Amino acid sequence: MKPKISLNSRNLPTLVTLGLFVLMFGVGSISFSGFLAPQNFLNLFIDNSYLLILGVGMTFVIISGGIDLSVGSMLAFSTMLSSSLLEKSHWNPMLVIPVVLLSGVALGLLMGYIIQIFELPPFIITLAGLYLARGLCYVISIDTIGITNQFWQDAAHAQVVLIGGAFISPSVVIALVVVMAGMFVSRSTKFGRTVYAIGGNEQSAILMGLPVARTKILIYVFSGFCSALAGIVFTFYTLSGYALNGANMEMDAIATVVIGGTLLTGGVGSVLGTVFGVMVYGTIQVLIVFQGTLNSWWTRIAIGFLVFLFCLMQRLFESRKGARGRKRVPPASAAAAS
Amino acid sequence: MAILKSLSRAKIFWPIVALAVLMCFNLFFTPNFFRVEIKEGHLYGNVIDIIKNASPIMLLAVGLTLVIATKGIDISVGSIVAISAGVVAMLIGGDLQGVPKYPIPYAMGAAVLVSVLAGMWNGMLVSRIGMQPIIATLILSVAGRGIAMVTTNAMIVWLYAKPFALLGQGYFLGLPFSIYIVAALVLLTALVTRRTALGLFIEAVGINPTAARFAGINAKNILFGVYAFSGLCAGISGLVVCSTVMSADGNNAGLGYELSAILAVVLGGTSLNGGKFYLLGSLVGALIVQTLTTTIYAFGVPPEIAKVVIAMVVLVVSLLQSFKFRAMVAGFFGKREFSV
DSSP states (O other), rough: OOOOOOOSSTHHHHHHHHHHHHHHHHHHHHHHHHOOOOHHHHHHHTTTHHHHHHHHHHHHHHTTTOOOHHHHHHHHHHOOOOOHHHTOOOOOOHHHHHHHHHHHHHHHHHHHHHHHHHOOOOHHHHHHHHHHHHHHHHOOOOSSOOOHHHHHHHHOOEEEEGGGOEOOHHHHHHHHHHHHHHHHHHHHHHHHHHHHHHHHOOOHHTTTTTOHHHHHHHHHHHHHHHHHHHHHHHHHHSEEEOOTTTTTHHHHHHHHHHHOOOOTTTSSSOOOHHHHHHHHHHHHHHHHHHHHSSSHHHHHHHHHOOOOOOOOHHHHHHHHHHHHHHOOOOOOOHHEEE | OOHHHHHHHSSHHHHHHHHHHHHHHHHSSSSTTTOOEEETEEEEEHHHHHHHHHHHHHHHHHHHHHOOOHHOOOOHHHHHHHHHHHHHHHHOOOTTTOOOOOOOHHHHHHHHHHHHHHHHHHHIIIIIOOOOHHHHHHHHHHHHHHHHHTTTTTEEEEOOOOOGGGHHEEEEETTTTHHHHHHHHHHHHHHHHSSHHHHHHHHHHHHOOOHHHTTTHHHHHHHHHHHHHHHHHHHHHHHHHHHTTTTTOOOTTTTHHHEEEHHHHHHHHHOOSSSOHHOOOOOOHHHHHHHHHHHHTTTOOOOOGGHHHHHHHHHHHHHHHHHHHHHHHHHHTTOOOOOO
């Protein structure tokens, strides 16, 4: 069944993001020779596969009206744990991967549990999670741990060749599987619909008899799982574990989700939008590399500016909705502005 | 007993108890913790160092206290610190003879001005466009570090202009100069918020912005003002940070400061739910964070692991603020009432 595509506030942001991506890629193709190559397009996925995975987890959290600041640190912890288990303890890779993924699930479960049971703001609890995971990295080691394990080496250097000689890495395959799973779960499962319901109005969701408590905890478990998986994918990319990996990456993840059209007040958004958000993010980076004279820090400024534009757009939609009397009253700021 | 009861009701009581407990712990377990010597006419010692090292966080915490009182948050302060440090360093210039490119006061003024503009940007997004505070300030926290790096051409700028070192390293009447900056800022802020109705207005906006507006308070301008003020505080903090190390590193200056400052404010008794604020509490909170860090260092634990301890503190403090948790504890001890 093909969903009817209509221009409303729900899918307009996603379309705008897609349009922005096409525009930016087009500008790059016209300005720089060699930009419009299939491999250059696929590199967007290869270089940002970990961000894609983080983004999927973060999308669920933000749709539910929460936030998860721990993802960058959790990614770093995952790189440290996997590299140390592989290189120092010489564990079998087939054992390392589940253990690392479980560590992410455990942190997510802990944070989700505290947020739900003690009714504490996700912002603060995941902030503690950020500190905790980052600190645990240093408990493992202060130095970089290189990975020489054969399985990891193979995963890093393997290429999945597509038609025309262009290739993607196994990481991209993993990321795309996560994206597909995310899209399926958010659209077609009870869990996914409950996430939207919580984001729309938690009180109503409870009154409707939806399993709000369980779902909210599971959202953070899923985000923790995604960040641990992103960490493993990150080690496929860098072949090392380092405690400073992924500093500020939570901000990048949130930014790509917002650029992808997910409302930060919760209730509206899509995993597909986040994919476009990551592609826009990647294209900005590539454009700056191709341009050559701008220093790479302009990426951050450009991302900040885009987040600004998208938030502005969201506000316009929200105030229009508010005029129809549907909107719930958000914190201090919004009410003051009305 | 009655005095004790009224004392324990004061919001600042518990932060001070926490600080005292930490200090007592150090008294027994850290040798020479309280020794203060006089060298070259200055006071030296762990305690003095704690106050000195805590001053950048204290400065941030003053601004953040008012922001959090309006039920807002400002996560861009760390980036603004980096911008302020970058601007002042570029204007003074890395001349090896210590000859500043522009007069030092002008350079400092410009850095603070840029920071206030950054704060006003946040304020505009929150008060006029109506974005959620965490998102509005997220923008600058992402872009700000980029701006700082672009300001310094992605290099670490080293400064050799001696007079500028006074701010972060100098002493006045035997005490670190930065303490006087903190004291002046807090005094001014306390005077303006507590001796006029401004403090009440800020709290009113934090409790219920709509009600505040109906009561005739210009909520938009109050919000705009607190974010601009937070930018000002971050700017001053940036000057102190830059002067302490005599360099500006756009990548690392003020990194993670926003989190420490928020922790300081929360430890000081100001709730993230807004509505009440305690300036002195925030200062005590900043001292607790710094004492904790120093204590951990004194035990020879790698500084990085201090983060784990701080995470635990954040967790415990949030649990204590949770109504449900209190109810659970109260139920556990079989009391009807549980008051903190």
